[in-house]
Amino acid sequence: MIVGVAIKMLFIVLVIMGLFLPLITWVERKQAAVMQDRIGANRADLLGVTAMGLLHPAADVVKLLSKEDMVPSGANRFIHQIAPMVALVPAIITLAVIPFGGVYQFGDATVSLVVADIDWGMLYILAVGSLATYGAVMAGWASNNNWGLLGSIRASAQMISYEVTMGLSIVGLFMCYGTLRLTEMAVAQDSTFRVFGFLEHIFGLSGPWFAWLDWITLPAWGIFLQPLGFILFLTCIMAENKRPPFDAPEGESELVAGYHMEYSAMRFGLFYTAEFLEVPVIGAIVATLFLGGWSIPWLSTADIVGAVGGAFGQGFASGLCMILHVGSFLLKVVLMIWFQMALRWTLPRFRYDQVMDLCWKMILPISIANIFITGALVLWLDG
Amino acid sequence: MMDGALFFYIFAALAVAGALGMVLNFRNAVAGALSLVGTMVSLGAIYVLLDAYLIGVLQVLVYAGAIVVLFLFVVMLLNLRRESFSAERQRAVKLAAAGLGVLVLLAFLSLLPGAFREAAALPEGFGGYRQVGMALFTDWLLAFEATSLLLLAAMVGAVILAKRDIE
Amino acid sequence: MLAEFIGVLLILGLALVVAGLMALAPKLLGPRREFAEKQEPFECGERQIVSPHQRFSVKFYLVAMLFVLFDLEAVFFYPWGALFRELGWFGFAAMGVFTVPLVVGLLYEWRKGALEW
Numbered sequence: 001m002i003v004g005v006a007i008k009m010l011f012i013v014l015v016i017m018g019l020f021l022p023l024i025t026w027v028e029r030k031q032a033a034v035m036q037d038r039i040g041a042n043r044a045d046l047l048g049v050t051a052m053g054l055l056h057p058a059a060d061v062v063k064l065l066s067k068e069d070m071v072p073s074g075a076n077r078f079i080h081q082i083a084p085m086v087a088l089v090p091a092i093i094t095l096a097v098i099p100f101g102g103v104y105q106f107g108d109a110t111v112s113l114v115v116a117d118i119d120w121g122m123l124y125i126l127a128v129g130s131l132a133t134y135g136a137v138m139a140g141w142a143s144n145n146n147w148g149l150l151g152s153i154r155a156s157a158q159m160i161s162y163e164v165t166m167g168l169s170i171v172g173l174f175m176c177y178g179t180l181r182l183t184e185m186a187v188a189q190d191s192t193f194r195v196f197g198f199l200e201h202i203f204g205l206s207g208p209w210f211a212w213l214d215w216i217t218l219p220a221w222g223i224f225l226q227p228l229g230f231i232l233f234l235t236c237i238m239a240e241n242k243r244p245p246f247d248a249p250e251g252e253s254e255l256v257a258g259y260h261m262e263y264s265a266m267r268f269g270l271f272y273t274a275e276f277l278e279v280p281v282i283g284a285i286v287a288t289l290f291l292g293g294w295s296i297p298w299l300s301t302a303d304i305v306g307a308v309g310g311a312f313g314q315g316f317a318s319g320l321c322m323i324l325h326v327g328s329f330l331l332k333v334v335l336m337i338w339f340q341m342a343l344r345w346t347l348p349r350f351r352y353d354q355v356m357d358l359c360w361k362m363i364l365p366i367s368i369a370n371i372f373i374t375g376a377l378v379l380w381l382d383g
Numbered sequence: 384m385m386d387g388a389l390f391f392y393i394f395a396a397l398a399v400a401g402a403l404g405m406v407l408n409f410r411n412a413v414a415g416a417l418s419l420v421g422t423m424v425s426l427g428a429i430y431v432l433l434d435a436y437l438i439g440v441l442q443v444l445v446y447a448g449a450i451v452v453l454f455l456f457v458v459m460l461l462n463l464r465r466e467s468f469s470a471e472r473q474r475a476v477k478l479a480a481a482g483l484g485v486l487v488l489l490a491f492l493s494l495l496p497g498a499f500r501e502a503a504a505l506p507e508g509f510g511g512y513r514q515v516g517m518a519l520f521t522d523w524l525l526a527f528e529a530t531s532l533l534l535l536a537a538m539v540g541a542v543i544l545a546k547r548d549i550e
Numbered sequence: 551m552l553a554e555f556i557g558v559l560l561i562l563g564l565a566l567v568v569a570g571l572m573a574l575a576p577k578l579l580g581p582r583r584e585f586a587e588k589q590e591p592f593e594c595g596e597r598q599i600v601s602p603h604q605r606f607s608v609k610f611y612l613v614a615m616l617f618v619l620f621d622l623e624a625v626f627f628y629p630w631g632a633l634f635r636e637l638g639w640f641g642f643a644a645m646g647v648f649t650v651p652l653v654v655g656l657l658y659e660w661r662k663g664a665l666e667w
Contacts, residue, residue, distance in 0.1 A: 005557045069576035073589040085569040092565035116557030123440045130448025145591040149602040160617040167624040174631030265576035353667035360665045449621045456614040460606040516629030531648045534619050538655035541615040542664045545608045
């Protein structure tokens with residue numbers, strides 16, 4: 001039991017932290033170069049081999065490890081030491097509740113591809129996210145630096161503001177799925193719905209003339225059930241994690257570097273890791289909530305098992321499903337990473353007052369309205 | 384059940400350590416407030432160990448994630464020093480704190496005799512969001528609606544307190 | 551009972567070990583040459599002119615206060631959203647009554663300029 005959990009944990013942590021994380025630091029540079037029509041990231045070489053800049057992540061690690069770790073005078077040493085750890089730990093432990101595959105039957109054994117299948121998984125993500133604020137607060141306050149403190153005050157005010165709207169923007173999704181458990185949400189998205197089903201339901205339009213409408217289906221993904229919720233949630237989760245274009249707390253033109261100003265060597269590396277780790281973690285959360293999690297569009301688990309289960313046996317069908325589903329999930333995460341990187345190099349940074357106005361004056365009223373509109377629609381269509 | 388008790392002692396020790404850290408850090412209120420975060424998270428874990436899952440996660444979400452942030456902001460933003468209060472006021476606050484402490488201690492002692500007894504068996508799904516939510520939105524509906532008036536009063540109060548400085 | 555939380559505890563342990571090792575590594579590997587000028591907090595080449603420990607704008611306090619209030623509101627929405635179909639129109643009306651005072655509060659703040667930056 002515990003071994004199985006440990007294997008699943010190592011798999012997801014190694015894929016996200018060991019594979020995606022170094023690649024993202026490379027993609028960030030390389031995509032910037034491509035989008036700005038530069039050659040970019042090709043200086044790190046090993047015996048003349050640059051491998052398109054793929055050696056840069058390794059060079060980063062070597063450099064961060066060999067630099068001096070400094071604590072500024074007048075700093076609160078203890079809090080200054082632990083702040084980077086407080087920033088990184090929440091980003092890692094969020095991965096525990098993300099289902100990267102469904103539930104598979106191999107003979108008598110049941111394999112469920114999630115580290116911790118908690119009944120209130122979404123609340124766990126929100127609670128862990130609310131603790132991430134303290135990393136920024138502690139770092140800025142303990143550094144005894146004006147820029148650091150300004151950055152941390154800005155960061156915390158922004159993070160707490162978007163935390164509220166982040167929660168409210170997905171209430172509509174809870175209403176559609178009727179659950180807070182992430183594995184159940186993913187299963188609910190492993191199907192399709194008829195786009196024009198409501199015509200028949202409300203106007204009684206049925207019969208041969210309208211039969212062709214039944215062929216027009218969409219996957220029952222959050223993005224199609226809650227398109228407004230998707231935009232709101234994506235905005236909020238990126239702002240909550242201070243990702244560009246919402247990175248006013250570390251706007252170098254105003255604050256030099258923000259709350260991690262007085263950090264050097266690998267303890268700066270911890271902030272750096274936390275920040276880049278948030279990119280795939282955001283991708284995984286958005287993929288699970290809105291992009292069907294591990295599901296494959298128009299090809300449900302039952303379809304796959306029905307097609308190959310008879311000829312090759314149940315075990316083979318389960319294995320095939322598992323591989324396809326994990327691949328589908330990781331592909332969606334990669335898609336979200338690409339999207340975040342494209343945004344990062346397309347949009348200029350918002351001003352701080354714009355960030356706060358967007359939260360309190362736009363997203364908060366719209367997400368409350370979204371909840372009640374969704375509610376009325378759900379009850380109406382349920383009849 | 385052995386492992387449950389073990390985790391209880393671990394989190395209880397962390398909660399007490401965090402509380403002591405807050406009280407003993409009287410020279411540095413920010414460090415004290417940060418230490419309170421540890422207490423709140425540990426309390427959340429203890430609630431989860433008691434099968435009160437929703438309360439446990441809300442403890443972390445609301446107390447550790449929201450209320451302590453408010454404490455921190457007030458402490459950090461005001462940067463009050465001991466000198467900003469008159470001697471009488473300091474004495475009054477100390478007296479009030481001591482009185483409250485005695486009251487809490489008495490309340491705790493009065494609960495103590497009934498504390499050591501066998502735990503009752505819990506119904507299926509106890510403490511999850513379904514059971515708590517169903518009870519909240521049917522049996523305790525009036526209290527739930529009244530909460531929103533309380534929140535409105537708090538909002539108005541916050542604006543009035545800060546109004547002088549906004550203008 | 552604890553079965554579903556084993557994963558959380560394991561990943562918490564792993565995260566603490568990873569973060570701890572990363573924080574410890576530069577102490578063992580990096581150089582260490584301290585002197586007073588270098589340890590000074592960065593202030594764009596100047597000595598620190600004002601102490602960072604000063605009063606901040608009341609805006610931030612107000613935002614924290616509003617955050618606590620709206621967070622409490624949001625907390626009621628989560629179980630309500632998941633139970634929505636069971637509660638039906640009754641739950642819809644109950645949450646409508648709950649939300650009206652909060653929307654009034656939000657409009658009040660908006661009008662009073664508490665949301666301006």
